Amino acid sequence: MDQTEILLQEITDVPGVSGFEDSAREVMAKYLRKFSEVSYDKLGSVVGRKVGSASSPRVFIGGHLDEIGFMVKEITKEGFLKFLPLGGWWGHVALGQRVWVNSSKGPILGVVGSKPPHILQPKEREKVLEISDMFVDIGAMDKFDAARKFGVRIGDPIVPDSRFTIMNNQKLYMAKAFDNRVSCAVVVDVLRHFQKTAHPNTIFGVGSVQEEVGLRGARTVAYAVDPDVAIVVDVGIAQDSPPGDFSKPERLGGGPAVLVYDAGMIPNQRLRQLVIKTAEENKIPFHLTSMERGATDGAEIHKSRTGVPTIALGIPTRYIHSHNGIIYRGDYDNTVKLIVALVKKLNKKAVESLSAI
Numbered sequence: 001m002d003q004t005e006i007l008l009q010e011i012t013d014v015p016g017v018s019g020f021e022d023s024a025r026e027v028m029a030k031y032l033r034k035f036s037e038v039s040y041d042k043l044g045s046v047v048g049r050k051v052g053s054a055s056s057p058r059v060f061i062g063g064h065l066d067e068i069g070f071m072v073k074e075i076t077k078e079g080f081l082k083f084l085p086l087g088g089w090w091g092h093v094a095l096g097q098r099v100w101v102n103s104s105k106g107p108i109l110g111v112v113g114s115k116p117p118h119i120l121q122p123k124e125r126e127k128v129l130e131i132s133d134m135f136v137d138i139g140a141m142d143k144f145d146a147a148r149k150f151g152v153r154i155g156d157p158i159v160p161d162s163r164f165t166i167m168n169n170q171k172l173y174m175a176k177a178f179d180n181r182v183s184c185a186v187v188v189d190v191l192r193h194f195q196k197t198a199h200p201n202t203i204f205g206v207g208s209v210q211e212e213v214g215l216r217g218a219r220t221v222a223y224a225v226d227p228d229v230a231i232v233v234d235v236g237i238a239q240d241s242p243p244g245d246f247s248k249p250e251r252l253g254g255g256p257a258v259l260v261y262d263a264g265m266i267p268n269q270r271l272r273q274l275v276i277k278t279a280e281e282n283k284i285p286f287h288l289t290s291m292e293r294g295a296t297d298g299a300e301i302h303k304s305r306t307g308v309p310t311i312a313l314g315i316p317t318r319y320i321h322s323h324n325g326i327i328y329r330g331d332y333d334n335t336v337k338l339i340v341a342l343v344k345k346l347n348k349k350a351v352e353s354l355s356a357i
């Protein structure tokens with residue numbers, strides 16, 4: 001494995017559902033420390049600051065640390081765990097999956113229990129089970145067993161069980177939490193690049209918390225960093241799997257997505273133009289895309305203080321918000337390349353011109 005694969009493995013394998021990002025933050029901070037000066041905001045987001053040839057402009061490059069998961073909301077008297085979702089889940093992908101319940105006595109493996117088809121009523125077969133009707137089986141005999149012996153408490157986080165895997169096609173990687181640790185890794189690799197290359201600004205490499213429950217960490221970390229310009233990195237939704245529209249540009253190998261619209265942000269138009277120009281000059285594949293539902297951390301960052309020129313980029317990912325996403329290495333490398341090329345251009349004059357009225 002090369003250094004990026006090791007980084008991706010380390011950062012996706014650790015648990016870190018919204019509000020419980022400690023392990024993911026530790027991994028990111030460990031890497032950021034090699035290339036920058038690390039600090040935190042009080043909600044738990046991590047910031048790596050690297051001063052280039054100028055203290056300003058302040059360039060924010062960020063991904064979110066948290067992954068989707070669940071939280072224990074009730075222990076039944078039989079010892080099963082009812083749970084609430086942290087982030088957006090579709091019942092289809094949760095049922096029958098292995099999960100870790102991080103209890104006061106350590107992680108406990110369990111499974112989201114499902115009925116075998118033999119005993120499903122015809123009506124049940126047709127509908128998707130709600131998360132609120134599901135439960136985790138941790139093998140406890142009863143409530144006492146679950147609480148005392150296993151140490152499970154209401155409020156404990158529940159994390160998908162899945163390991164980073166290089167697929168048979170060695171350019172494809174499968175893991176949980178690519179949404180959005182893949183972007184945290186991109187932030188690290190961009191900072192790694194600037195160890196040897198000059199940049200006319202100060203870079204703030206950010207891993208934000210609690211994105212999946214409503215972009216909460218982005219608000220405080222944007223305030224803390226006080227950026228002059230922001231590049232938000234998140235996953236793009238690859239649609240190149242059945243019964244997808246295979247002519248769409250949102251596919252593995254399509255290069256980074258440049259979001260021209262989402263439900264939370266219309267990007268700064270001059271910055272958008274600069275991104276497109278930079279990609280074209282450097283012959284980096286990219287595609288323009290929009291998302292009518294859903295938003296990125298950019299939705300909070302661009303409204304911080306008096307406003308921040310912001311753009312959101314997406315790394316095409318299949319099957320996000322499930323136990324196993326798939327990415328293509330070329331898209332990862334091209335996203336790093338595009339951000340590096342962009343950061344080199346973001347000097348004082350260039351950034352001032354973004355918000356010139």
Ligand SMILES: [Zn+2]
Binds near residue numbers: 179212320321
């Ligand atoms: Zn997400």
